Amino acid sequence: MSENNAMTLAPKKSFLKRNLPVVSTAGPISIWMIIFVMLPLLYILFISFMSRDVYGNIEYTFTTDNYKEMIQPLYLKVIWKSLKLAFLTTVICLVVGYPLAYYIASKPSKLAAKLLMLVMIPYWTSSLVRLFSINQLGMPNGFLNLLLLKLGIVSEPVDFLFSDGIVIMGLLTAMLPFSVLPLYSSIEKLDKSLLEASKDLGANPAKTFIKVTIPLTMPGIVGCVLLVFIPSLGMYYVPEMLGGGKVMLIGTLIKNQFLMTKNWPFGASLAILLILITLAMMWIYTRVGKLDELEVG
Amino acid sequence: MAGEKRLSKRLRKKRLWGRVSNVYAFLVYLFIYVPIIVMVIYSFNDQKNNYYWNGFTTEWYEKLFTNSDLVGYLGISLIVAVAATIISVIIGTIGALGLVRFEFKLKSVISNSLYIPIVVPEVVLGISLLMLFEIANFPLGMTTMILSHATFCIPFVVIIMRGRIAGMDLSIEEASMDLGANRLITFFRVTLPLLIPGIMSGAFMSFTLSIDDVIISNFVAGPYATTLPVKILSMVKTGLSPEVNALTTLMVLVLLVGILINNAVQALLKKRALTNIKSYF
Numbered sequence: 001m002s003e004n005n006a007m008t009l010a011p012k013k014s015f016l017k018r019n020l021p022v023v024s025t026a027g028p029i030s031i032w033m034i035i036f037v038m039l040p041l042l043y044i045l046f047i048s049f050m051s052r053d054v055y056g057n058i059e060y061t062f063t064t065d066n067y068k069e070m071i072q073p074l075y076l077k078v079i080w081k082s083l084k085l086a087f088l089t090t091v092i093c094l095v096v097g098y099p100l101a102y103y104i105a106s107k108p109s110k111l112a113a114k115l116l117m118l119v120m121i122p123y124w125t126s127s128l129v130r131l132f133s134i135n136q137l138g139m140p141n142g143f144l145n146l147l148l149l150k151l152g153i154v155s156e157p158v159d160f161l162f163s164d165g166i167v168i169m170g171l172l173t174a175m176l177p178f179s180v181l182p183l184y185s186s187i188e189k190l191d192k193s194l195l196e197a198s199k200d201l202g203a204n205p206a207k208t209f210i211k212v213t214i215p216l217t218m219p220g221i222v223g224c225v226l227l228v229f230i231p232s233l234g235m236y237y238v239p240e241m242l243g244g245g246k247v248m249l250i251g252t253l254i255k256n257q258f259l260m261t262k263n264w265p266f267g268a269s270l271a272i273l274l275i276l277i278t279l280a281m282m283w284i285y286t287r288v289g290k291l292d293e294l295e296v297g
Numbered sequence: 298m299a300g301e302k303r304l305s306k307r308l309r310k311k312r313l314w315g316r317v318s319n320v321y322a323f324l325v326y327l328f329i330y331v332p333i334i335v336m337v338i339y340s341f342n343d344q345k346n347n348y349y350w351n352g353f354t355t356e357w358y359e360k361l362f363t364n365s366d367l368v369g370y371l372g373i374s375l376i377v378a379v380a381a382t383i384i385s386v387i388i389g390t391i392g393a394l395g396l397v398r399f400e401f402k403l404k405s406v407i408s409n410s411l412y413i414p415i416v417v418p419e420v421v422l423g424i425s426l427l428m429l430f431e432i433a434n435f436p437l438g439m440t441t442m443i444l445s446h447a448t449f450c451i452p453f454v455v456i457i458m459r460g461r462i463a464g465m466d467l468s469i470e471e472a473s474m475d476l477g478a479n480r481l482i483t484f485f486r487v488t489l490p491l492l493i494p495g496i497m498s499g500a501f502m503s504f505t506l507s508i509d510d511v512i513i514s515n516f517v518a519g520p521y522a523t524t525l526p527v528k529i530l531s532m533v534k535t536g537l538s539p540e541v542n543a544l545t546t547l548m549v550l551v552l553l554v555g556i557l558i559n560n561a562v563q564a565l566l567k568k569r570a571l572t573n574i575k576s577y578f
Contacts, residue, residue: 021480022399029392029451030403033410036448040425041413047428096325103322115322117556122329124505124552125336128529129545132537133332136339143335173332176325226416234418237511241533251420251512258424258516271421278417 041275048268056262066269075253079273082250085164086232089171093179093228094221096172101183101220105190116184123177131170131241138166138242167247170238175231179224186220218288226285230278250274333549340542357543365540367525371548374524377439377514378507381446385503386496388447389454394488396455397462411452422449423516430517437519445517446510450503457502461495494566501559 051063069075104115122130137144148154190213198208214221236251250270257267340358344351361367395401396408414422426445430437469491473483511526518527529541 019401022395022401025391025395026399026401026404026407027395028388029395029455030407032388032392032448032451033407036426036429036444037410037413037422040429041421043428043432044421044425099318100322100325103318118326119329121553121556122333124509125333125549126509126526126529126545128511128526128533129336129537129541130332132529132533132541133335133339137331137335173329176329230416230418234420234512236420237515237530240530251418254420254424255515258427264428267424271424274418274421282412282416 044268044271044275047265048272050265052263052265056264058264063265066265069266070269070273078248078253079250081164081248082233085168085171085249086229089168089175089232090179090225090229092168092172093175094183094224097176097179097183097224098221101180101187104180104184105187112184112188116181119177119180122173127174128237128241130173131238134166134170134173135242163243164247166242167239167249170242171232171235174235174238175228178227178231182223182227183217183220186217186223190216222285222288226281230274230281233274233277336542337546337549339539340546342539357539358547361540361543361547365538367528367540367544370523370525370528371544373439373522374508374526377442377446377522377524378504380443381450381507382500382503384443384447385450385454386500389451389499390458390492390496392451393455393458393462397459411455414449414452415456419449419510419512423513426513427516437517437522439522441517441519442514442522442524445513446507449510449513450506453502453506454499457499458492458495461492465491494563497559497563 047058048066049062049064051059051061051065053059070079100119104112104119107115136142139145145154145158148158194212194216195208198212199205203211233249234251234254236249236255239247239249239252250273254267254270254274257263257270338350341353341355342350343354343356396404423445426441426448427437430441435441465488470483470487473487474480478486509526510524511530514524514527515530518524523531525544529537532538532541
């Protein structure tokens, strides 16, 4: 009996011993990623094809109803609006962030490091409180209106809240640092002699920018799109704080399926939609840059 | 003469361009900092609803420490952040070593899965973790918070550490092994000290990500592990109390001091490493 035991254990032990360095280093992280990331995501996929009973419990019968439900005009509108606001936020982040990143990259490296730090510091303060500041500024009797009234630009207080505009503002304050970082790292790597070559060959600055600078900094641009567009889709607290619940985006919709109406399968199918959008964006990113080089912080 | 004129014209153009870009950068920074400046001002405003400036007061700071449970929520935030940071630094650093140094079957799957928590919208990660804990029948609370926070911090640590490890000189470790140290001793006496700067930036990153997280925490907090951001989010509907402005102003202050200390320590470590190397010659 004991001999038998030793027999079965022996090859196992030698396997462990042989692979001890790999198992002890890569083992914990592999187990962690499988349990906390991969399995739950597979479960989301699984559940998105299940139905539920009247009490909100999941019934394990196959259905595609959850995906069909998305096509209802009410939900399509939410999805469309989320995509629109995220897209606008991304474009503004690019248009505002690119010149700033270029400006920082043109400075000596020590100053550049400080300027980048200055971009990141606000990100380390509570984003909720920053949003609340915007909220307070934008109220009908808030400071912004006071200023506009005093200057005579408006004759009556404007309600800035509950509009798409202020939600984009909020998304911008939350996302701008993330657009500057990847842009900076690709602009910084830019070989300046290529710009001179373009100039020597007779191109004017605008042409050089479009034909040389933009293509060469494409990894940063797409990285910026990746880091701004996708999170913007899921940031449910921004519209909640600034839109006052009147601006419904997909993040809030998903959250409500889990925390309020308890419709897990439908929430899961919306999550799968977000994952598909993310995968598509990542695929585009791998066409122009390497994931390893994505500047995350 | 003409050449000089052209030169000065070019110089003037350059100077103008420089000035315009300075103004532009200033305006963008202003946009980024306005909410924080407003927050600091409001923290001293003698008016509860902050519609207008009503005079200077330190009332909110006093209330914060005498008559407010906000500090308690901050305490929970800190416990979660510290625990998640420790876990993610340990697993992330060791994992990065494994991913850089060794080949194994699932390597590409694991490396790619690291990008999931970084790129997938946080709300997706939040619901997936919530479902995991509900299915495992694991009560929501401090533990689930720490596990969840570690889950989104680990990938950032790995990516930071992977770069550092790949850039490391292998011959130093080989020298240690040649001199009779085993793998474990080499790891603790040679590899780890060399990785300290990377570990510090990974820890800093994890801590800041964890302390500010709202989206994922909101799903997995449960009733007894409400962190400060989760509390603030729940207060929004009824209106934030001015103590929140006071508390976050203090947090910004602590953060700035932390950054300065971090920079000083990094500079010191660099200097010490240099003198250490010099002392061998």
